[in-house]
Amino acid sequence: MLSIQNLQASVDDKQILKGLNLEVKAGEVHAIMGPNGSGKSTLSQVLAGNSAYEVNGGDVTFEGKNLLDMSTEDRAREGVFLAFQYPVEIPGVSNLQFMKTAMNNIRRYRGEEEMNAATFMKLAKEKIQQVNLSPAFLKRGVNEGFSGGEKKRNEIMQMLMLEPKLAILDETDSGLDIDALKVVAEGVNALRSPERAVIMVTHYQRLLDYIVPDFVHVLANGKIIKSGGKELALELEEKGYGWLGIDEEANA
Amino acid sequence: MSESTMSESKKSAAVLSDIAFIEASNGASPLLKNFCQTKKQALAAWPIPTRKTESWKYSAKRLKLADNYPTLTDVASSYQPAYELDCYTLLLSNDRITLNDGNIQGLSIKRFSELNETEAAQVRSGIIAESKDFQFADLNAAQFIDGIYIQIEDKAQIDKPIKIVFEHLGQGMSFPRVFVYVGKNASFELIEELNITSDEDGDAFINSVCDITIADNARLRYLRMNLGSVKNENSACKHIGATGVKMLRNSRFESYCMALGSDLARHDLHVKMLEQGAECDLNGVCVTRDQQHFDNHTCIEHVAPHCTSNETYRCIADQHSSIVFNGRIHIHPDAQKSLGSMSNKNLLLSSKAEINAKPELEIYADDVKCAHGTTMGQLDETEMYYLKTRGVSSEQAKLMLTLGFVLEVVRATPIESIAEFWEQQLTDILSFQES
Secondary structure (H helix, E strand, O other): OEEEEEEEEEEEEEEEEEEEEEOOOOOOOEEEEOOOOHHHHHHHHHHOOOOOOEEEEEEEEEEEEHHHOOOOHHHHHHHEEEOOOOOOOEEEEEHHHHHHHHHHHHHHHHOOOOHHHHHHHHHHHHHHHHOOOOOHHHOOOEEOOOOOHHHHHHHHHHHHHHHOOEEEOOOOOOOHHHHHHHHHHHHHHOOOOOOOOEEEEEOOOOHHHOOOOOEEEEEOOOOOEEEOOHHHHHHHHHHOOHOOOOHHHHOO | OHHHHOOOOOOOOHHHHHOHHHHOOHHHHHHHHHHHHHHHHHOOOOOOOOOOOOHHHHHHHHHOOEEEEEOOOOOOOOOOOOOOOEEEEEEEEOOEEEEEOOOOEEEEEEEHHHOOOOHHHHHOOOHHHHHOOOOOHHHHHOOOOOOOOEEEEOOEOOOOOOOEEEEEOOOOEEEEEEEEEEOOOOEEEEEEEEEOEEEEEEEEEEEEEHHHHHHHHOOOEEEEEEEEEOEEEEOOOOEEEEEEEEEEEOOOEEEEEEEEOOEEEEEEEEEEEEOOEEEEEEEEEEEOOOOOOOEEEEEEEEEOOOOOOEEEEEEOOOOEEEEEEEEEEOOOOOOOOOOOEEEEEEOOOOOOEEEEEEEEEEEOOOOOEEEEEEEEEEEHHHHHHHHHHOOOHHHHHHHHHHHHHHHHHHOOOOOOOHHHHHHHHHHHHHHHHOO
């Protein structure tokens, strides 16, 4: 589904990704771990299409198409979803209005009929309760006044509404208590299917107890230096990044 | 009148009294005759504002006053309400007054020509009437034909809002004037709506005054709507209006001013809290596009101690348009324990749009809390990006964020059909793409 070859990217004239390679097939769940500054968030942002990041080498193919050539909104319509590490607050736009516009855009792009107001409302209420948020949140501004945990859960709620093909979770577990973590994990696991893929970018191994990955990769110095199964995450947790010869300070 | 004023304005008139206006017949209001005469004389001392006149700095060039303003055409009103609302309607159309609704429980409506001595004295002591600061209000006083006087009886709770429509059709200048007295403990909703349509013969100009007194414990909600103007290719639509509010003990004033730009539009809103415990809450939304202009000047005076004021204005300027927001708070020396806050946020949608925002705080008492915040910006890139990562297009994102900027105030508007009407208006205006 996703093929990243020799990806190089920089931000503010600093080279972050220095030749990253990754293959993700439909149905797979991948975890990407690494010390701070290794390029984990950069990878997420480059895949989503953040213009603040400059791609200066390599290719990314999504479902056979050149992802890097697509605009941010087209990538979303093709089925890429990024759950942000720090979701922004947008007080003047309601969660409901936002989701309705997004969902109907994506459906139109796929040649599907737009959802009518009543069906949409029903779906929205269902999904928001699935992430343990009150339906009252729907009328509020996007992430307006939400706590950190509520923002992360709202990201998952959006993901459940839009049903992407590729879900990228950028440190979704950071700052969450165990209950919120479980809610997030349940949401992601509910979307697991042979047609979908998930990339979890995470600093901590804890999330992987709940969303069990098929593959674990270690990102350091702008490249993936080691890949393995879920045991790799446990080894890292136990031995630290130094075990792989990574100098954590040099990365940051 | 200095020499430089003459060369600045490029017109033959250096003062407003040089311009030939229609002969005002304010002999129709005998008790106000002297008042009107005094104002007319005062006009001779006012030079026509230029960009060097501080309070007209950004708007003077739009004035472009003609040498004369002919008699207003006797055209039938074309007013149709644009939203559904069960209310009483008063119409001032080209200075002709139509009082559609007869006796309303709890209040009396009169023409200025019908006033008794007490009522006339009230009118003369209105904030705008007494002020020496508003040149165009003086012009209105010198030129108005007849005005509307509304008195809400003590303790009356008026069941429906009263809507006053200032309508102007065709070329010329009209001078609608309204005075409202809200009796003690009464409560009332007032809607002021401005509609201007010019024709090919010449500029259309409304010069309006609304002077309000709110007595002890009374509450007034004021919705003012400048729906922009329909103009011809060759003639402009202009509006200069002033609203004055005198507040007595423990009274409440809430305003919602919704304004769309015009060739020249200016609103001066002056609130004077004269006695303890008064509270005012001023809200405004102002949106301009194309080559339009809107000038908002507000002034809130804390004269007595223990008064509270809040002000929230949101302005959006697109294309080549311009907006002025001048928000003044004046806390007098004896006004201890005053609480004031002002929030003015401004959004520029194009590199050629211009917004001039100036908060003015003049504080003479030492035990007060007065906060103000003014922001000026463009659409936030991070917010745009976030919306796009969910498949929202750039145009949709821009509209959602722009509307969102003003919706806080629009949705706070207490009359639902008006809030919905404004939301629709703003959506239409902001999503219209320049070809």
